[in-house]
Amino acid sequence: MAKKGNSESRPVYCSEQGRLCPECGFAVGQCRCKDLRQSMVTTTDGIVRISYETKGRKGKGVTVVRNIPGDSAALKAITKKMKQLCGSGGVVKENAVEIQGDQRERLIPWLQQQGWTVKRVGG
Numbered sequence: 001m002a003k004k005g006n007s008e009s010r011p012v013y014c015s016e017q018g019r020l021c022p023e024c025g026f027a028v029g030q031c032r033c034k035d036l037r038q039s040m041v042t043t044t045d046g047i048v049r050i051s052y053e054t055k056g057r058k059g060k061g062v063t064v065v066r067n068i069p070g071d072s073a074a075l076k077a078i079t080k081k082m083k084q085l086c087g088s089g090g091v092v093k094e095n096a097v098e099i100q101g102d103q104r105e106r107l108i109p110w111l112q113q114q115g116w117t118v119k120r121v122g123g
């Protein structure tokens with residue numbers, strides 16, 4: 001991570017809180033950098049991308065939905081709904097949601113109902 005110029009004047013150690021993150025200034029255990037980065041990622045172009053991927057998964061394909069707007073709590077709630085919709089398992093991975101099986105036909109209209117522009121990528 002590149003340091004910002006003005007971060008050098010901040011204390012990087014405090015006896016009460018332990019080490020402070022030089023990026024955000026919070027204690028390392030409460031570092032906000034990841035959240036801040038996530039919120040930056042999720043405000044890109046607002047187009048949700050959906051793809052069906054089988055690479056490196058031993059033939060078991062997953063539907064991957066990327067670029068869903070919102071924070072990690074919203075992403076979790078959306079994943080739960082998509083799992084119910086598909087009757088399938090799913091996980092949140094960083095800024096993407098993976099749902100087992102090819103669920104594009106189910107998920108695309110549902111995602112559009114949420115008011116998002118959906119773009120099919122890959123095969």
Ligand SMILES: [Zn+2]
Nearest residue numbers: 021024031033
């Ligand atoms: Zn931080």
